[in-house]
Amino acid sequence: MKVVLAFDSFKGSLSSAEAGAAAARAIHSVFEDASCDVIPLADGGEGTVVAAVDAASGTYETLQVTGPLGKPASAIIGLIRERQSAELTAVLEVASICGITMVPAGQLDPIGASTRGVGEAVMQLLDRGIRRFVIGLGGSATNDGGMGMLAVLGAVFRDSEGRSLSGCGGELQRTVSVRLSGLDPRLADCAITVATDVGNPLCGPDGATMIYGKQKGASPKQQVMLDKGMGSYAALIEAASAASWQSNPGAGAAGGLGFALLAIGGVIESGAGWLMSIAKLRERVRGANWVLTGEGRSDSQTLYGKLPIHVAAVSEEAGSRCILLSGSLGEQMDELEKRFHGCFSIVKEPASLEMCINQAEELMELAVRQLFRLLRGSER
Known part of the structure; x- marks a missing residue:
């Protein structure tokens, strides 16, 4: 299994690289031989x-x-x-x-x-x-x-x-x-x-x-x-x-x-376009079974050119399936769902923003581990 991990940063909690690394650890805990390509990205902001x-x-x-x-x-x-x-x-x-x-x-x-x-x-x-x-x-x-x-x-x-x-x-x-x-x-x-x-x-x-x-x-x-x-x-x-x-x-x-x-x-x-170009994202998603992307919060603003939308478009061009994993999900979910094969929040329970920020790494690992356990079960 080949998985590309192309996250934006989660402002105040996880850098793009940290989010990708946490997701990769979770995937390897379920699929030991999975090939995980972590590609740090941003859209001009933090990271x-x-x-x-x-x-x-x-x-x-x-x-x-x-x-x-x-x-x-x-x-x-x-x-x-x-x-x-x-x-x-x-x-x-x-x-x-x-x-x-x-x-x-x-x-x-x-x-x-x-x-x-x-x-x-x-x-x-x-x-x-x-x-x-x-x-x-x-x-x-x-x-x-x-x-x-x-x-x-x-x-x-x-x-x-x-x-x-x-x-x-x-x-x-x-x-x-x-x-x-x-x-x-x-x-x-x-x-x-x-x-x-x-x-x-x-x-x-x-x-x-x-x-x-x-x-x-x-x-x-x-x-x-x-x-x-x-x-x-x-x-x-x-x-x-x-x-x-x-x-x-x-x-x-x-x-x-x-x-x-x-x-x-x-x-x-x-x-996002400039960074994806120098990171050779288009080349790296070819042949990927799954592409994971996300940001601190995904909502209507995401639809107007935020990084995850760009990653989803490149994934679709390459014939790869793209999943959105963000800190939280806001309005216009029906439109976001049209761009991704699944949209998920990594938050597991009602919690303060401070708690979510402090636990962002473990929350990412937990969410990705459960997602790929589900994918493993569907392959049987």
Whole structure:
């Protein structure tokens, strides 16, 4: 029996590799001679760096940057050589630079949070001669439209009194002038892949603030204020660039950081698609009896391009059967069932989120062991 284990991370509990390893142990406890291929994956969010380094046999480095709320932070980045180019590519994920899991409980602050750390990471890598970047946009704590990043890279923002602004969500509405001529000229020589599977535009009811602002701590009143500020800030940048990116799918990713990366020449690409390509997922699922995938929670958002949907599509192309195993299952299960041969939650009983997180590894093993015991029985 050949089984491919291609999970996303289970945020706050299991990395993609840990989820796959736990599932493999469970399968081997039932089918000792099973061939289990663990393929760490991500869709641009948490785990993107680990998945990329694993897939491309790259290396890790640590950069010192400013975290989302202004405190020093250590960000892990990956250095890889993609098949398409012999050049060194730096892989960054905003989840480890200005990520929501970096903010202590009860301290989320979309007004004060900034993407300055992303700009600092890019500047350090430019100084080392890196000109190829893949930046994963999932899991940010910020809603500043990438203003903080652009400020570090040389853009100048001023308020009505001529004071320079450093870039945070609360300064969007205060910005009355933008100068982009000071952007680091080395950016013109860069290839920047913006890895995300979020298709939201920058502003409006489906934009960064109105869809994701609440989970970053914004009240309804703050969401309206931030969205209005985002629109005026973006209009100034587009006027200075004589271009338009606000409506581009993905411009609203990471609190509008996608928009700012488009403004400096970035190209949006499916994070899951990019990682599956370098991990050679299509080749590795051929001949598999089963493919297991999953994430922390699967619901209606999964249907709009989250990693498990991509894995299911690749499995179907290869003629392999795909099963979804996630921490929990939400709305639109009837639609999810159409994409998989089975959809399961690994939670075994009513429990607190904290308990589920702490027991995630054993819960995964238990669920997979029971599933493959059932499969073994069906073969008799």
